[in-house]
Amino acid sequence: MTEPAAVAAPKPHIAHEVPHEALGFWRKYVFSTDHKVIGIQYAITGLLFLLFGFSLMMLMRWQLAYPGAALPLLGRLLGEARMPGGTMLPEFYNELGAMHGTIMVFLGVVPLAVGGFGNFVVPLQIGAQDMAFPRLNMASYWSFFLGGVTMLASFLVPGGAAQGGWTSYTPLSVLAGTGQTMWLIGMIFLITSSLLGAINFITTIIQLRAKGLTFLRFPFFVWTQFVTAFLLLLAFPPLEAAAVMQLMDRVAGTSFFLPSGLVVSGQVVAVAGGGNPLLWQHLFWFLAHPEVYVLILPGMGIVAEIIANNTRKPLWGYRSMVYSLVFLGFMSFIVWAHHMFMTGMGTAMAAFFQTTTMIISIPSVVILTALIISLWGGSIRFNTPMLFAVAFLPMFGIGGLTGLPLGLNVADIPLHDTYYVIAHFHYVVAPGTIFALFAGIYYWFPKATGRKMNETLGKIHFFGSLVCMNVVFMPMFLMGLAGVSRRLFDGGASYAFAQPVLHLNVVSSWGAWTLAIFQIPFIFNFFWSIWKGEQTDGNPWQATTIEWAAPSPPPHGNFPVAPEAYRGPYEYSVPGAAKDFLPQYEA
Amino acid sequence: MTEWLGLPALASAHGGQIDSLIGWTHVFMLILFVGWGGFFAYALIRFRGSRHPVANYTGVKSNTSKYSEIGVAVVEAILLFAFSIPIWAARVDHVPPESEALVVQVTGEQFAWNVHYAGPDRKFGRTDIKLIDLQSNPLGLDRSDPAAKDDVTTLNQLYLPVNKPIIVRLRSKDMIHSFGVPEFRVKQDAVPGLTIPIWFVPNVTTAEMRIRTGNPEFQYEIACAQLCGLGHYRMRGFVTVQTAEEFQKWMDAEEEKLKGESDVFK
Numbered sequence: 134m135t136e137p138a139a140v141a142a143p144k145p146h147i148a149h150e151v152p153h154e155a156l157g158f159w160r161k162y163v164f165s166t167d168h169k170v171i172g173i174q175y176a177i178t179g180l181l182f183l184l185f186g187f188s189l190m191m192l193m194r195w196q197l198a199y200p201g202a203a204l205p206l207l208g209r210l211l212g213e214a215r216m217p218g219g220t221m222l223p224e225f226y227n228e229l230g231a232m233h234g235t236i237m238v239f240l241g242v243v244p245l246a247v248g249g250f251g252n253f254v255v256p257l258q259i260g261a262q263d264m265a266f267p268r269l270n271m272a273s274y275w276s277f278f279l280g281g282v283t284m285l286a287s288f289l290v291p292g293g294a295a296q297g298g299w300t301s302y303t304p305l306s307v308l309a310g311t312g313q314t315m316w317l318i319g320m321i322f323l324i325t326s327s328l329l330g331a332i333n334f335i336t337t338i339i340q341l342r343a344k345g346l347t348f349l350r351f352p353f354f355v356w357t358q359f360v361t362a363f364l365l366l367l368a369f370p371p372l373e374a375a376a377v378m379q380l381m382d383r384v385a386g387t388s389f390f391l392p393s394g395l396v397v398s399g400q401v402v403a404v405a406g407g408g409n410p411l412l413w414q415h416l417f418w419f420l421a422h423p424e425v426y427v428l429i430l431p432g433m434g435i436v437a438e439i440i441a442n443n444t445r446k447p448l449w450g451y452r453s454m455v456y457s458l459v460f461l462g463f464m465s466f467i468v469w470a471h472h473m474f475m476t477g478m479g480t481a482m483a484a485f486f487q488t489t490t491m492i493i494s495i496p497s498v499v500i501l502t503a504l505i506i507s508l509w510g511g512s513i514r515f516n517t518p519m520l521f522a523v524a525f526l527p528m529f530g531i532g533g534l535t536g537l538p539l540g541l542n543v544a545d546i547p548l549h550d551t552y553y554v555i556a557h558f559h560y561v562v563a564p565g566t567i568f569a570l571f572a573g574i575y576y577w578f579p580k581a582t583g584r585k586m587n588e589t590l591g592k593i594h595f596f597g598s599l600v601c602m603n604v605v606f607m608p609m610f611l612m613g614l615a616g617v618s619r620r621l622f623d624g625g626a627s628y629a630f631a632q633p634v635l636h637l638n639v640v641s642s643w644g645a646w647t648l649a650i651f652q653i654p655f656i657f658n659f660f661w662s663i664w665k666g667e668q669t670d671g672n673p674w675q676a677t678t679i680e681w682a683a684p685s686p687p688p689h690g691n692f693p694v695a696p697e698a699y700r701g702p703y704e705y706s707v708p709g710a711a712k713d714f715l716p717q718y719e720a
Numbered sequence: 721m722t723e724w725l726g727l728p729a730l731a732s733a734h735g736g737q738i739d740s741l742i743g744w745t746h747v748f749m750l751i752l753f754v755g756w757g758g759f760f761a762y763a764l765i766r767f768r769g770s771r772h773p774v775a776n777y778t779g780v781k782s783n784t785s786k787y788s789e790i791g792v793a794v795v796e797a798i799l800l801f802a803f804s805i806p807i808w809a810a811r812v813d814h815v816p817p818e819s820e821a822l823v824v825q826v827t828g829e830q831f832a833w834n835v836h837y838a839g840p841d842r843k844f845g846r847t848d849i850k851l852i853d854l855q856s857n858p859l860g861l862d863r864s865d866p867a868a869k870d871d872v873t874t875l876n877q878l879y880l881p882v883n884k885p886i887i888v889r890l891r892s893k894d895m896i897h898s899f900g901v902p903e904f905r906v907k908q909d910a911v912p913g914l915t916i917p918i919w920f921v922p923n924v925t926t927a928e929m930r931i932r933t934g935n936p937e938f939q940y941e942i943a944c945a946q947l948c949g950l951g952h953y954r955m956r957g958f959v960t961v962q963t964a965e966e967f968q969k970w971m972d973a974e975e976e977k978l979k980g981e982s983d984v985f986k
Contacts, residue, residue: 223950223951224950227950296950297947302946302947304894304896305895305947305948308894394849394912394913396852396894397830397894399853402894444775446776475898475909476911479812480805483805484808491800498789502788505756508760509759510775510778511775512772512773513768527753527756530756537796542804542808543804543808549898551945614726616728616900618943620947621953622952627956628941628943629938629939629941630728634726706776706777
């Protein structure tokens with residue numbers, strides 16, 4: 134590691150100056166207030182939930198590929214209430230569907246992208262010793278953890294977990310079994326966790342920047358986390374309120390979301406009535422559309438870091454990327470009703486939300502274009518993080534482009550709520566965001582552990598995943614164009630018009646199961662490299678941003694001497710410089 | 721030009737516009753993907769480390785990307801203002817007068833579609849949730865209301881005359897359902913507490929579609945498109961499109977049945 138030349142005025146509470154008592158095991162690794170430990174806790178919990186959510190989907194894919202067929206071995210283990218004789222019940226299928234979505238979004242991707250990478254990397258990248266509010270940070274993780282446990286426990290209550298989709302549309306969700314109550318309580322914990330985290334990120338990024346680290350010297354990743362934190366802070370409270378209202382509808386006899394005159398199975402439902410089911414949708418999507426950007430922005434940030442590092446040149450159009458990002462953040466609050474085009478929308482509302490939807494595509498196009506153009510003129514190193522990062526670009530591109538016909542509400546009529554939508558957002562989040570997250574794991578693993586992950590295993594993981602992801606999701610576009618609805622227990626087998634494309638269900642399913650096999654090298658690599666990976670110094674990728682000034686792994690308090698920023702984040706291959714990178718932290 | 725997309729056979733007057741918009745949008749997407757993808761792939765190969773050991777600090781100097789971004793914005797604006805917004809306005813604002821159309825009430829419930837015709841008096845009879853009986857009167861139709869005497873109801877069977885504007889008043893008894901008929905390019909959520917009208921003109925009879933598709937068992941299907949419970953996947957109805965004469969004959973037969981039933985009650 135290189136010596137920062139200028140003598141930085143030490144901050145008053147710099148870690149190594151104030152001796153702190155040695156922490157016991159519980160305070161050091163479990164109830165830690167250190168952002169790095171919390172980041173790793175978030176990341177590992179998030180990865181476990183991703184694996185769990187993926188497993189739920191693999192079970193669903195069995196039923197979709199072979200509707201009504203008994204699942205060998207595993208099917209019987211799941212019990213008579215779920216899979217009698219190994220054959221799946223529609224109730225269980227709906228549980229799996231609702232919980233797959235909920236877990237992947239709220240317990241997998243966001244905790245890993247924001248809680249994991251945000252916590253671990255942001256303080257290091259801005260040269261801080263920790264987050265601004267370490268105890269709030271710990272509270273955020275444990276609130277998330279409780280939310281996760283509540284969600285998992287909901288599978289065990291009578292009637293099983295929530296069955297109303299991750300969107301929990303009313304009245305279906307209000308009139309559902311106990312699992313839905315658990316879902317709502319779980320969501321309240323998760324939202325609380327995100328709010329605590331968001332406040333912490335905003336404060337940390339503004340207040341704890343290293344000397345000289347102006348906003349336009351931020352690594353793009355810090356910018357993405359900054360904007361993401363605002364999205365979480367401003368979009369989640371309406372859903373928290375909505376979750377409490379739905380809970381009241383379920384347990385306290387209110388009717389926020391229940392209209393009068395509901396008749397279920399011939400029986401008049403005894404509720405007060407007078408509510409509106411569409412109110413829930415507005416409150417839900419007011420969060421859930423910004424949430425889409427919460428899912429994608431940190432991924433974009435990771436990809437930007439890795440592309441700059443491995444092309445050995447600055448990002449092209451850094452400023453326009455930052456401005457686009459901020460604009461994207463603002464716009465993401467006024468597009469939500471494009472999820473509701475088929476609820477009976479008049480021309481004025483539809484025109485407004487279509488227009489904002491088209492407008493929001495432009496900053497995404499600018500960012501993606503800048504990242505692609507950044508490749509031009511580089512000296513590209515194809516290590517595993519870079520492979521995942523460059524694959525993100527076309528995969529996210531497919532996801533973004535296919536949003537276009539869905540955003541034009543006339544084109545959306547036949548495509549709405551079909552497999553086309555499933556394919557669209559999975560391209561954004563699965564080979565999009567999740568590839569970016571894998572890239573980030575391979576990239577910052579040496580910072581967290583002092584060792585690199587194995588490259589050969591990494592490449593097997595990458596190429597296998599790339600092929601399988603496309604085998605899983607590409608057929609879904611064709612099924613959607615053919616008109617097959619999503620969330621069908623038999624994958625569309627009941628419908629005559631779906632028959633010509635039904636075989637694609639089998640293709641997708643085998644793609645998914647093979648995808649699982651290609652995650653084994655990753656899981657093995659992850660644990661093996663912790664102990665046996667190639668040892669590295671503080672800056673194994675010859676990177677420029679401030680996290681690489683810290684030793685690997687960074688000690689409590691992160692930096693031996695408070696770092697300063699002397700230049701922009703990506704000064705690679707500067708003409709006339711002695712080496713091909715000029716770190717931000719070197720004078 | 722939209723056959724390559726694999727959309728279902730088309731059988732409504734307005735559907736062609738929707739198909740063209742989907743088609744042109746996909747052409748535009750394909751152009752962008754090939755353009756970006758080509759540049760991307762070329763850059764990866766051309767600037768790999770072994771071939772290009774020293775990176776260029778500045779990279780691309782031209783402003784071409786700015787023009788492509790402006791191009792994207794312009795095409796999106798055209799798709800939006802020239803096509804999507806006006807076509808949508810035609811769907812929701814320019815509903816034909818009820819005197820020129822056939823008005824049908826379709827009410828979703830777990831997991832079936834109740835179809836309700838006003839009959840020759842063109843007036844829908846009163847319904848009341850207190851009268852609902854799952855087997856004999858799923859809509860709670862009050863047969864003592866004079867307007868209800870000639871009302872025809874069916875379960876999961878929607879009969880329509882060809883080439884006549886159809887107004888479907890969509891309602892739901894319990895959950896949110898979605899009335900989707902792929903061949904008509906029609907989809908609309910049925911939201912409990914609301915009555916939402918949609919309209920379309922079916923222009924191919926079931927009989928003719930059987931010839932066109934070469935499938936003697938072809939039937940238009942109503943596919944529920946919104947998760948509504950454990951039976952969502954089998955919430956399937958059928959649409960039979962007939963010539964005006966055939967439709968009238970069917971309607972007359974239903975009226976006869978009704979008369980027979982009311983005679984029994986007398």
